[in-house]
Amino acid sequence: xxxxxxxxxxxxxxxxxxxxxxxxxxxxxxxxxxxxxxxxxxxxxxxxxxxxxxxxxxxxxxxxxxxxxxxxxxxxxxxxxxxxxxxxxxxxxxxxxxxxxxxxxxxxxxxxxxxxxxxxxxxxxxxxxxxxxxxxxxxxxxxxxxxxxxxxxxxxxxxxxxxxxxxxxxxxxxxxxxxxxxxxxxxxxxxxxxxxxxxxxxxxxxxxxxxxxxxxxxxxxxxxxxxxxxxxxxxxxxxxxxxxxxxxxxxxxxxxxxxxxxxxxxxxxxxxxxxxxxxxxxxxxxxxxxxxxxxxxxxxxxxxxxxxxxxxxxxxxxxxxxxxxxxxxxxxxxxxxxxxxxxxxxxxxxxxxxxxxxxxxxxxxxxxxxxxxxxxxxxxxxxxxxxxxxxxxxxxxxxxxxxxxxxxxxxxxxxxxxxxxxxxxxxxxxxxxxxxxxxxxxxxxxxxxxxxxxxxxxxxxxxxxxxxxxxxxxxxxxxxxxxxxxxxxxxxxxxxxxxxxxxxxxxxxxxxxxxxxxxxxxxxxxxxxxxxxxxxxxxxxxxxxxxxxxxxxxxxxxxxxxxxxxxxxxxxxxxxxxxxxxxxxxxxxxxxxxxxxxxxxxxxxxxxxxxxxxxxxxxxxxxxxxxxxxxxxxxxxxxxxxxxxxxxxxxxxxxxxxxxxxxxxxxxx
Numbered sequence: 169x170x171x172x173x174x175x176x177x178x179x180x181x182x183x184x185x186x187x188x189x190x191x192x193x194x195x196x197x198x199x200x201x202x203x204x205x206x207x208x209x210x211x212x213x214x215x216x217x218x219x220x221x222x223x224x225x226x227x228x229x230x231x232x233x234x235x236x237x238x239x240x241x242x243x244x245x246x247x248x249x250x251x252x253x254x255x256x257x258x259x260x261x262x263x264x265x266x267x268x269x270x271x272x273x274x275x276x277x278x279x280x281x282x283x284x285x286x287x288x289x290x291x292x293x294x295x296x297x298x299x300x301x302x303x304x305x306x307x308x309x310x311x312x313x314x315x316x317x318x319x320x321x322x323x324x325x326x327x328x329x330x331x332x333x334x335x336x337x338x339x340x341x342x343x344x345x346x347x348x349x350x351x352x353x354x355x356x357x358x359x360x361x362x363x364x365x366x367x368x369x370x371x372x373x374x375x376x377x378x379x380x381x382x383x384x385x386x387x388x389x390x391x392x393x394x395x396x397x398x399x400x401x402x403x404x405x406x407x408x409x410x411x412x413x414x415x416x417x418x419x420x421x422x423x424x425x426x427x428x429x430x431x432x433x434x435x436x437x438x439x440x441x442x443x444x445x446x447x448x449x450x451x452x453x454x455x456x457x458x459x460x461x462x463x464x465x466x467x468x469x470x471x472x473x474x475x476x477x478x479x480x481x482x483x484x485x486x487x488x489x490x491x492x493x494x495x496x497x498x499x500x501x502x503x504x505x506x507x508x509x510x511x512x513x514x515x516x517x518x519x520x521x522x523x524x525x526x527x528x529x530x531x532x533x534x535x536x537x538x539x540x541x542x543x544x545x546x547x548x549x550x551x552x553x554x555x556x557x558x559x560x561x562x563x564x565x566x567x568x569x570x571x572x573x574x575x576x577x578x579x580x581x582x583x584x585x586x587x588x589x590x591x592x593x594x595x596x597x598x599x600x601x602x603x604x605x606x607x608x609x610x611x612x613x614x615x616x617x618x619x620x621x622x623x624x625x626x627x628x629x630x631x632x633x634x635x636x637x638x639x640x641x642x643x644x645x646x647x648x649x650x651x652x653x654x655x656x657x658x659x660x661x662x663x664x665x666x667x668x669x670x671x672x673x674x675x676x677x678x679x680x681x682x683x684x685x686x687x688x689x690x691x692x693x694x695x696x697x698x699x700x701x702x703x704x705x706x707x708x709x710x711x712x713x714x715x716x717x718x719x720x721x722x723x724x725x726x727x728x729x730x731x732x733x734x735x736x737x738x739x740x741x742x743x744x745x746x747x748x749x750x751x752x753x754x755x756x757x758x759x760x761x762x763x764x765x766x767x768x769x770x771x772x773x774x775x776x777x778x779x780x781x782x783x784x785x786x787x788x789x790x791x792x793x794x795x796x797x798x799x800x801x802x803x804x805x806x807x808x809x810x811x812x813x814x815x816x817x818x819x820x821x822x823x824x825x826x827x828x829x830x831x832x833x834x835x836x837x
Contacts, residue, residue: 177209178216187222188231208238210247214254225258226266233257233271240275248285249278256296265294269344295344302349302476303698307629307689308341309350313357314628320361324369328354352476359474360632466713468506468705471678477507477703484508487515492554498776499547499704507678509688510700514673518555524671524700525664526551527654529562530591532584533572536730537591539806540707543773545594547704548675552597558663558836559601561591562654566606570643577607588825590729593816596828599835602663603828606650613666614659617694621649624690633682652687655699662833672699677706707773710743713764727806729813736810737803740767744802748788748795756791760798767795767802775805 178184185195198204211234216222224230237253253274256265265274274294278285291297312335313320320327332354336342342350362369472479480503485496499505514524528548530541537545552559565580574580588603610618630636630648653659657670664670674684681703688698710725725743727736747765748755762768762785775781784801787793827835 177206178212178222180205180209180212184212184222188235190235204238207241207250208235211238211250211254214247214251215258218254218258229266229268230257236271237275237278240279252285252287252290253278256290256294262297265296267346269346270295273343298344300341300343300345300349302353303688304692305339305341305345305349306353306356307624307626307686308339309335309353310357310632311626311628312339313354313361314632317361320358324362325358325365326370328358356474356476364470364474466706468678472507475681477509477678477681477701478511480506480508480511480702484512484515487512488554491515491519494554497547497550497554498778499543499550499773501778502772503705504543504773505547505675505702505704507703508701509681509684510698511673511702514671514700517671522671523557524555524673525558525560525657527560527562527672527674527699528676529564529651529654530587531564531568532580532587533568534728535583535586536728537587538726538728539774539809540726541590542594542729542809543704543707544675544677545591549594549596551673551675552600557600559596560654560660560663561596561601561603562651563588563603563605564651566610566643566650567647570641570647580607585822585825588828589817589820590813592820592824592828593813595816598824598828601828602660602831602836605829608829609831610650613661614653617653617656617659618649620694621652621687621690622646624693625649625686629686633686648683648686651683652690655684655687655691656694656696658696662831663836669696671697674699674701676701676703678703679706708745708766708769710739710745710766712745712766713769727810729810729817731810733807733811736807740803740806741796741799744770744799746795752794755794759789759791760793760795762789765795765798767798770802771798771805774809 180199182192182195182199185198186192190198212222215230215234219225234254237250241249241253253265256263256274257271258264259266265271274290277290277293313331316331316334320331328351332347332350335350335354359365471477480500485500488496488500497505518524526548528544530537548559551557563584565577565584568574568580568583569577584605591603592598625648627645630645631638634644634648636644655672655674657664657668657672658666661668676684681701684699684701691698710727725739727739731739745764745766747761747763747768749758749760760768765788768785768788771781771784775784784793784798788798
């Protein structure tokens with residue numbers, strides 16, 4: 169930037185320094201510091217010339233930033249660096265340095281430039297125009313946490329503040345990240361290792377004799393001793409954020425304050441303990457492979473808090489109806505699909521004329537799907553019809569060979585085609601649906617995207633997400649990239665066009681979200697749009713609401729789509745967990761607990777008649793219907809679904825399977 173004529177300086181008085189937020193007791197000493205006063209006078213003159221007055225445009229930040237700049241540039245002989253600083257501090261959003269992180273990097277650079285300033289270098293060093301989101305830092309920061317896993321497990325949540333400081337020096341992706349984003353990602357990473365915060369895991373751990381304990385893996389420096397002056401400064405900054413923030417942000421700030429400064433104690437500690445009393449999760453832990461709830465019903469609000477997803481609100485449901493011109497699906501209205509990532513952005517793009525496509529999948533480990541598999545398929549079929557969009561369905565035969573006890577890869581072929589029949593029988597649009605086998609389709613553009621993802625995934629991250637151990641076969645580690653590739657539209661050039669970049673929308677159960685976090689983190693670096701995800705609750709296992717239906721962990725109580733009608737009746741009556749009291753007298757007096765009654769919950773998933781569901785719920789909930797009667801209602805509903813499905817499946821020919829799996833571009837035009 170060419171140097172303009174010198175701005176007229178501002179006389180520095182006690183009043184000016186007080187206006188800059190300085191401590192009155194320290195001002196007499198500052199007024200004797202000629203270097204500081206000279207630079208500060210120049211900076212304020214430049215600011216006044218640029219804005220027309222010393223009425224600060226941002227009263228909260230501009231005074232402290234200007235004073236910090238004066239301290240950082242005391243040795244400079246020219247106004248050039250000062251003009252650059254003020255100019256970029258005042259520029260519009262997206263072109264400025266108007267946040268604490270960029271101010272810090274800007275001053276670090278300008279403090280080393282005594283005369284000339286290279287504006288391009290300055291912009292690069294200060295992060296001008298750079299946007300760093302939580303998704304951008306989640307992968308590398310989570311990997312860093314895993315590298316320090318032993319210390320995290322030993323020292324628990326009080327270790328977070330120290331690890332944050334070490335990460336700032338070791339993880340290059342954090343350079344321009346905001347501290348609240350860093351804390352949010354750290355909070356989620358710690359929660360995955362330790363579970364949600366409790367009184368036990370937030371206690372400060374006693375130091376071990378002989379040192380050690382709590383040092384991040386890549387940083388061997390001794391703990392930083394925080395003087396009370398610094399504590400007071402950070403408290404003031406956090407107090408301002410606390411007062412301005414939303415509820416969830418306030419919780420994070422409160423936790424950070426108490427964890428970082430245990431010497432404060434008192435009311436802060438009491439407030440945190442009181443809050444946590446209402447957030448005890450009884451050991452709930454949900455990953456992509458395991459569900460542990462301590463025998464209690466799954467708390468989905470806790471998952472939303474832990475994983476940082478967004479709830480589907482009534483406004484979002486109204487958007488569905490407005491855009492599609494159709495009533496929202498009952499699974500949306502009833503909160504079965506309840507959470508999302510970037511769904512609103514996908515709807516915004518759709519309204520602007522940018523279509524999205526759908527992606528779902530099935531692992532062919534048995535000759536028939538079970539009724540739990542219907543949930544994402546029913547909703548995906550609704551989305552395809554409502555938005556008239558393309559759909560890709562990944563048949564993960566390779567994954568099942570890696571994870572299940574198949575002696576030969578050829579054993580999966582018949583199971584795959586039987587499952588494809590199940591899927592076709594759901595009624596998907598044959599001109600907008602591509603079903604593919606990983607074994608058969610791997611190669612070309614798809615494999616290129618697999619490799620791109622493999623390069624961006626670390627073994628640490630994959631092992632944590634998938635629950636893998638070093639003794640597991642290498643194929644399990646690599647498979648995550650294969651599951652990620654379908655979220656990039658360029659993986660399907662015959663259907664979506666070569667080098668296309670459409671957004672992908674993934675309907676799935678909430679536990680599957682972990683598989684797509686790394687993909688979302690890596691998509692921008694591949695030049696692709698991040699996929700949007702819409703999450704459902706689990707279809708509970710027959711045995712109760714603390715588990716999900718699974719053919720691998722509860723085959724005897726699982727209802728498969730090919731079961732005969734009598735088998736379905738016996739399974740429901742034998743295994744369906746009841747929310748009714750133990751005696752008829754108690755039932756008539758208190759009614760049934762609909763929240764834990766499996767028969768009623770299954771009707772919420774599979775009875776599309778709102779009026780009939782409401783009637784059943786009212787009668788059973790008030791004790792006017794008994795457990796056997798509601799099981800009979802469920803038997804009738806599930807038998808009807810399975811009977812109709814079996815008839816449709818029987819009509820699917822081998823030629824129809826080949827058509828849905830064809831890569832002929834002509835059928836997608």
